[in-house]
Amino acid sequence: MYDTIGIWVGAFFTLAIYSFLYKENPVYRLAEHLVVGISLGYTMVLIYNTVILPKLLEPLFAGNHWILIIPGLLGLLYITRFIPSIAWLSRYPIAFIMGTGMGIGFPLTMKAYVLRQLEAAMVPLYESGMPWYEVFGNIVMIFGTLAALIYFFFSKPHKGLFFGTGSKIGIWVIMLGFGATFGFTVMGRISLLIGRIQYLLGDWLHLIE
Amino acid sequence: MRINWISIPAALILLMIPSLSAAQDSVENLTPTDDTVSEVVTEDAAAEKTEAQPAAGEPLLEPDPGLDTPGVITVQDKPNNAGDQLVVTFEPAVNPEGIQCYNVYRRIVGEVSEDAWNLVKVIPADEPSEFIDGYDPEYPIEPGVLYEYRIASMSLEEVEYFGPVYGAEIAAEGEWFHTSKVRLLIAGSLFIGLIFYYFGKAQRGTKMYLRPIAGIEAIDEAIGRATEMGKPILYVPGISTISDVATIASLTILGRVARKIAEYQTRIIVPNYDPIVYTVAEEVVKQAYLEAGRPDSYDQDSVFFLTQSQFAYVAGVNGIMMRDRPATNFYLGMFYAESLILAETGSLSGAIQIAGTDAVTQLPFFITTCDYTLIGEELYAASAYLGHEPKQIGAVKGQDACKAIVMSLITLALVLGILDLVANTHTLDWLRNLVTVSIVE
Numbered sequence: 012m013y014d015t016i017g018i019w020v021g022a023f024f025t026l027a028i029y030s031f032l033y034k035e036n037p038v039y040r041l042a043e044h045l046v047v048g049i050s051l052g053y054t055m056v057l058i059y060n061t062v063i064l065p066k067l068l069e070p071l072f073a074g075n076h077w078i079l080i081i082p083g084l085l086g087l088l089y090i091t092r093f094i095p096s097i098a099w100l101s102r103y104p105i106a107f108i109m110g111t112g113m114g115i116g117f118p119l120t121m122k123a124y125v126l127r128q129l130e131a132a133m134v135p136l137y138e139s140g141m142p143w144y145e146v147f148g149n150i151v152m153i154f155g156t157l158a159a160l161i162y163f164f165f166s167k168p169h170k171g172l173f174f175g176t177g178s179k180i181g182i183w184v185i186m187l188g189f190g191a192t193f194g195f196t197v198m199g200r201i202s203l204l205i206g207r208i209q210y211l212l213g214d215w216l217h218l219i220e
Numbered sequence: 221m222r223i224n225w226i227s228i229p230a231a232l233i234l235l236m237i238p239s240l241s242a243a244q245d246s247v248e249n250l251t252p253t254d255d256t257v258s259e260v261v262t263e264d265a266a267a268e269k270t271e272a273q274p275a276a277g278e279p280l281l282e283p284d285p286g287l288d289t290p291g292v293i294t295v296q297d298k299p300n301n302a303g304d305q306l307v308v309t310f311e312p313a314v315n316p317e318g319i320q321c322y323n324v325y326r327r328i329v330g331e332v333s334e335d336a337w338n339l340v341k342v343i344p345a346d347e348p349s350e351f352i353d354g355y356d357p358e359y360p361i362e363p364g365v366l367y368e369y370r371i372a373s374m375s376l377e378e379v380e381y382f383g384p385v386y387g388a389e390i391a392a393e394g395e396w397f398h399t400s401k402v403r404l405l406i407a408g409s410l411f412i413g414l415i416f417y418y419f420g421k422a423q424r425g426t427k428m429y430l431r432p433i434a435g436i437e438a439i440d441e442a443i444g445r446a447t448e449m450g451k452p453i454l455y456v457p458g459i460s461t462i463s464d465v466a467t468i469a470s471l472t473i474l475g476r477v478a479r480k481i482a483e484y485q486t487r488i489i490v491p492n493y494d495p496i497v498y499t500v501a502e503e504v505v506k507q508a509y510l511e512a513g514r515p516d517s518y519d520q521d522s523v524f525f526l527t528q529s530q531f532a533y534v535a536g537v538n539g540i541m542m543r544d545r546p547a548t549n550f551y552l553g554m555f556y557a558e559s560l561i562l563a564e565t566g567s568l569s570g571a572i573q574i575a576g577t578d579a580v581t582q583l584p585f586f587i588t589t590c591d592y593t594l595i596g597e598e599l600y601a602a603s604a605y606l607g608h609e610p611k612q613i614g615a616v617k618g619q620d621a622c623k624a625i626v627m628s629l630i631t632l633a634l635v636l637g638i639l640d641l642v643a644n645t646h647t648l649d650w651l652r653n654l655v656t657v658s659i660v661e
Contacts, residue, residue, distance in 0.1 A: 028535065031538065031542075035539065035542035035543065039539070040539060043536060043538075043539045046529075046531070046532040047527045047529075047532045047533075047535065049532075050527045050528070050529030050532035051527045051528070051529070053529070054527070054528045054529060089499070092499065101499060102503075104496075105499060105500060108461075108462055108463065108496060109462055109463065109468070111463075112461070112462065112463020113463065115463075116465070117408065118401065118404050118408065120465075121404050121407055121408050121411070122404055122657050125407065125411075125626070126403065126404065126407060126655050126657050127659075129626055129629060129655050130652055130655050130656055130657075132630050132633070133630065133633035133637075133648065133651060133652045134633075134637070135637035135640060135641065136637055136638065136641075137641060153630065153634055156630060160623050160626065161627075163596070163597050163598075164431075164620050164623065165430055165431055165433075165597075165601050165617075165620060166429055166430060166431070166616060166617045166620045167429070167431065167620070168429070168431050169431060185595065188580075189580075189583055189584040189587060190584065192580060192583075192584050193584035193585070193588070196584070200557075200560075
């Protein structure tokens with residue numbers, strides 16, 4: 012019984028959202044406001060049950076994690092935004108989050124986006140026994156990386172043989188990469204659409220198995 | 221032909237009588253004469269009866285022979301951490317037959333209760349017999365605490381056969397310096413040093429050139445268009461957190477854009493996904509109106525929090541686009557699967573669109589649906605372009621110097637690779653080792 016109601020509600024809201032493809036209309040608006048409101052309420056309950064309760068309140072009331080008072084108080088400072096005279100206090104938790112985020116993020120970014128990429132680009136063009144397509148792949152990768160880096164030089168005009176031609180090749184390489192990414196992602200989206208159609212035709216209308 | 225049904229069970233009973241008689245004889249034959257032997261046999265028989273005797277109605281099971289258990293367990297402190305991990309190695313069972321996996325249990329030395337044992341790891345029988353203990357947040361390793369371990373071989377029927385208990389001779393200890401991150405420290409210091417060098421140079425008044433970027437130059441034009449049309453400007457700062465570099469870059473640009481909007485007396489709409497980004501965005505816009513000398517024009521409802529659910533956020537922003545019909549849409553920050561839905565709706569609404577992100581998978585969607593797109597680092601450089609502040613221009617110049625170092629190293633590797641091929645040396649490996657950092661620390 013409840014499953015059937017769930018399927019009908021799901022089908023109605025799927026069609027309500029798809030009705031936007033025609034134009035913005037009251038049915039879409041109903042679905043939009045419901046999904047925004049429900050998602051917000053759901054997120055609040057989720058955060059309370061997965062973060063505030065198990066990671067703050069329970070250990071704190073267990074009496075052996077007094078250090079948690081500090082992040083708890085920092086979090087409470089956000090509420091000072093509702094009191095204009097002390098609203099400036101809410102900047103402290105924001106500063107703390109930004110600072111720690113940058114501090115933790117810097118070495119990770121340096122490692123993942125600089126050193127690991129640099130290491131991956133340091134390959135020999137040819138080694139004995141290497142098939143021709145791998146040699147070609149290495150040439151494209153090394154020169155493509157160099158050309159793309161030239162494109163991202165902001166302090167030099169893109170003129171002349173090195174910066175001019177280099178940046179032109181660079182943007183071609185970037186666009187070819189984007190084309191491949193586009194195709195790959197579209198394939199993923201098509202599978203999502205197929206999933207929704209299967210839901211409508213199978214679970215709801217029972218037209219397909 | 222008529223069957224006499226009563227005769228069948230009667231015949232079966234008659235057939236069973238000799239076998240029952242034979243069984244009685246065998247029990248009599250086992251009865252020892254000596255008392256000692258009798259005791260042993262009686263005990264063995266009792267044991268056999270316990271293991272092999274099935275419950276009524278169940279099939280008779282073979283006696284369980286037991287499984288081999290793992291051997292010696294050794295525990296070492298894992299270096300370069302906060303004292304919250306131990307490396308546990310054990311000798312796998314000599315006879316692995318019938319073992320599904322090894323269950324590793326741990327408890328603090330001195331605790332005697334059986335309940336104190338915590339299952340910290342399940343290792344399939346065919347996997348390496350070494351693991352790092354301390355990853356499970358439910359059962360953390362405390363620095364300076366001695367633990368003891370025992371490992372059970374688990375059969376296919378999920379019966380555990382425990383090996384002996386081994387106490388760790390050392391406790392986990394934290395270190396102040398992560399020795400395997402020296403390369404990261406050197407590279408990071410070099411890059412930061414270069415940025416600060418050009419930063420200082422720009423502050424001292426050195427003129428620095430920045431090449432034009434179409435997407436950034438179009439920002440003023442887009443704001444002007446919205447002003448002329450009397451329509452609002454929509455600014456989407458992405459759906460990532462405040463710690464994301466793209467979000468920070470987006471908020472810096474928001475400040476510049478909001479200042480222009482305040483000067484032109486146009487309306488801005490900033491729907492937010494993340495509550496913390498929302499608070500920062502609100503401050504940034506408020507400050508921009510103050511700097512523009514128009515604090516009274518600031519609308520409290522222009523910056524608001526929508527929801528923290530990805531597609532609900534998209535539904536909300538799409539609704540705003542179709543109802544308020546903004547003349548200009550900015551999508552600057554970090555985006556995921558919602559990028560195409562947002563930009564396509566914006567395109568349908570007829571707005572001029574400027575996007576910018578460092579999400580490689582989303583850039584193609586923005587390129588195909590927006591009028592201008594800031595690709596990757598162009599987003600970071602945009603605030604320097606808009607502000608024309610010497611410090612920020614110096615930072616962009618410093619980043620260019622970092623890219624030059626990376627390019628030089630790749631070119632050097634190319635040359636060394638050719639040298640290795642011609643002279644049969646291994647210089648490329650040497651260079652690669654200089655920049656190699658381990659994936660898992």
